[in-house]
Amino acid sequence: ILGQAISMATMVLPIILIAVGTAYTIHVINRYYEDLMEIRDKKEALISTLQHVSIPILLAGITTIIGFSSLALSNIFALQMFGILSAIGILFALVLALTLTPALLSLLPVPKTKTVNSHSNNLYGKALEKIGQMNVRHSKIVIAACIVLVGIAAIGIPNLTFETNTILSFKKSSEIRKSTEYLNDQFTGITVMNIIVRVPEEGGILEPEVLTRMDGLQTYLEGLREYKGKIIDTTDSNYSRGNQIVGGSQSIVTFIKGLNRAFHGGSQDFYKIPDETNEVDVTTEIYEYLPEQGLLLEKDSETFEVLYEYEKDRDFIINNGIIELDFPDVEKRIIDTKTGKVRDLINGRTYVGQLVFQYENAGKPENIESFIDNARKTARINIFIKTASSTLLGEIREKTRDYVKTHFSENMRADQTGLSSLTLSILRLLVQTQVSSVLMALVIILVMITLISRSITRGIFSIIPLTASIIINFGIMGWFKISIDMSTATIASIAIGIGIDYTLHFMERYKVMIQTMEGDQAVIGTLKTTGQGILFNSLAVAGGFSALLFSQIRGNIFMGLLMALIMITSSGFAITLLPALLYMIKPKFLFAQEKLKK
Numbered sequence: 001i002l003g004q005a006i007s008m009a010t011m012v013l014p015i016i017l018i019a020v021g022t023a024y025t026i027h028v029i030n031r032y033y034e035d036l037m038e039i040r041d042k043k044e045a046l047i048s049t050l051q052h053v054s055i056p057i058l059l060a061g062i063t064t065i066i067g068f069s070s071l072a073l074s075n076i077f078a079l080q081m082f083g084i085l086s087a088i089g090i091l092f093a094l095v096l097a098l099t100l101t102p103a104l105l106s107l108l109p110v111p112k113t114k115t116v117n118s119h120s121n122n123l124y125g126k127a128l129e130k131i132g133q134m135n136v137r138h139s140k141i142v143i144a145a146c147i148v149l150v151g152i153a154a155i156g157i158p159n160l161t162f163e164t165n166t167i168l169s170f171k172k173s174s175e176i177r178k179s180t181e182y183l184n185d186q187f188t189g190i191t192v193m194n195i196i197v198r199v200p201e202e203g204g205i206l207e208p209e210v211l212t213r214m215d216g217l218q219t220y221l222e223g224l225r226e227y228k229g230k231i232i233d234t235t236d237s238n239y240s241r242g243n244q245i246v247g248g249s250q251s252i253v254t255f256i257k258g259l260n261r262a263f264h265g266g267s268q269d270f271y272k273i274p275d276e277t278n279e280v281d282v283t284t285e286i287y288e289y290l291p292e293q294g295l296l297l298e299k300d301s302e303t304f305e306v307l308y309e310y311e312k313d314r315d316f317i318i319n320n321g322i323i324e325l326d327f328p329d330v331e332k333r334i335i336d337t338k339t340g341k342v343r344d345l346i347n348g349r350t351y352v353g354q355l356v357f358q359y360e361n362a363g364k365p366e367n368i369e370s371f372i373d374n375a376r377k378t379a380r381i382n383i384f385i386k387t388a389s390s391t392l393l394g395e396i397r398e399k400t401r402d403y404v405k406t407h408f409s410e411n412m413r414a415d416q417t418g419l420s421s422l423t424l425s426i427l428r429l430l431v432q433t434q435v436s437s438v439l440m441a442l443v444i445i446l447v448m449i450t451l452i453s454r455s456i457t458r459g460i461f462s463i464i465p466l467t468a469s470i471i472i473n474f475g476i477m478g479w480f481k482i483s484i485d486m487s488t489a490t491i492a493s494i495a496i497g498i499g500i501d502y503t504l505h506f507m508e509r510y511k512v513m514i515q516t517m518e519g520d521q522a523v524i525g526t527l528k529t530t531g532q533g534i535l536f537n538s539l540a541v542a543g544g545f546s547a548l549l550f551s552q553i554r555g556n557i558f559m560g561l562l563m564a565l566i567m568i569t570s571s572g573f574a575i576t577l578l579p580a581l582l583y584m585i586k587p588k589f590l591f592a593q594e595k596l597k598k
Helices: 010-036 042-073 077-107 113-120 123-137 139-154 175-186 208-222 252-263 348-362 365-369 390-407 419-453 456-479 488-513 519-550 554-575 577-585
Strands: 191-198 225-227 230-232 246-250 277-281 285-290 295-300 306-311 316-319 322-325 332-336 342-347 378-385 413-418
Touching: 010 042, 010 077, 010 488, 010 519, 042 077, 042 419, 042 488, 077 488, 123 139, 123 519, 123 577, 139 456, 139 577, 191 208, 191 390, 208 246, 208 252, 208 348, 208 378, 208 390, 230 390, 252 348, 252 365, 252 378, 277 348, 285 342, 342 348, 348 365, 378 390, 390 413, 419 456, 419 488, 456 488, 456 554, 456 577, 488 519, 488 554, 488 577, 519 554, 519 577, 554 577
Parallel strands: none
Antiparallel strands: 191 378, 191 413, 225 230, 246 378, 277 342, 285 295, 295 306, 316 322, 322 332, 332 342
16 A cells, blocks of 8 residues: 565564564453453353453553554665554554454353363462562562673673664575675675766866875775774784775776886786876977077978977077977977977877876777866765675774875865765664664653653653663673674564553553552462463464564575564563562552542
């Protein structure tokens, strides 16, 4: 309907929606089994179920939608669409869980009493009861253990890196990765960095000084090396240990040096930028000097017809048999009266212009025109790089900027474009997306829960388990050197949307139970009932994301692994850290007067 193609970001949407959508249904079914223990009438049990779970599920769904929608703030279109489409999918899952699931349950026979009772007294219920007892008897130890765990994980956060490397998204055994690595090893490299050099004066790009500075930049970049994940130049003591990172370069300089060499008979000595003044042999005219008359005769080299007469002192001077003649379009024409050799002294810009003109007229002008504009004010340099790593590309960019700043004249401007710049732009946007989406989602959820419950304290308690699980997620990524890329950039926002569900379900049930029970019994009772829904929910979601472990794309594998981990940690904190905090602190919002019948 929206006309959007499947991208690297949206291709995992079906798995996410299956995993998340199942979670709401699990809570409905879990509560339905609880109500059947006291209400044997199917219809009445379903009504009771919806009365109890509709608000928690609705809140959970809204917070999940907020988490996904936060990605719409991204400047990366693929992530924007991922966030929008995910939010729409979660909305449909939420509606179906509260409508289709009860409808289907009404069509099924009432489970046997034995089945219903076993749901409460099963192995999971007993395990959760033990966890509840631990939370109330050793609440301080539980809180301290959680803080230590989060603290250890947080140590790895400074090592977290942002990286976009499309090639590393594929497994080492994949053909595309092996082919790309072969091309990088055996050829110049598949990643291209374009440098656009500009000068203000028309024709100024052909000045030898400008070309020499461009040539120096190309030589400098071709000499860069990679050593232990860093880009180094010839001034580094480890330079000899480094690996080649720039496979080559190409620009108008490359053509001009080759043309200059060809113009001088292929001599390697002339494979260079022309000088400010260049000598060019003249063969179209010959000259005869008449000293008695003080005349210089210019003749056609084939017909020997006199073309022009020059007068001494007016048109030329002579010194030791060498005549310097003022001549149009050249600085001087030099004539050796002893050997008859004629040479023109041509300034660098004119000489380079003639080389370019001759090349354009010789065959394929498009070859050279792709590197220089018609006004001769702009030139393009192609730098071929043997990596697609945004980290290394960023360092090469900084090396380029530093060189341009110190070696280019004030009237020269150099801008970096191309695939490498696109990669770095994506990296910059990923950083902005990660920070803005996480902060925005947390703030919106905090404000929403605060407004609904009319308690800032409840809002803060609601995001504590979630914040702890996010810290652990980023910490583990830092410890195990898992970079944030296009795939893993969505994890925190998804985790916020889904992870808050566990906290909301626990607190809603606990707040009801604390009105009629002692604190310790309320904790245990909540865990034996709602705790099972949280446990099954997290296992189902984690299992759904685990399907990504079989993907051929490494980013999706990491996403599946980390999402499964964050589901376990967020649900784990919801049934350990949160109950322990609520039992020990006993915040006032738990004991506000409630109309239980409502």
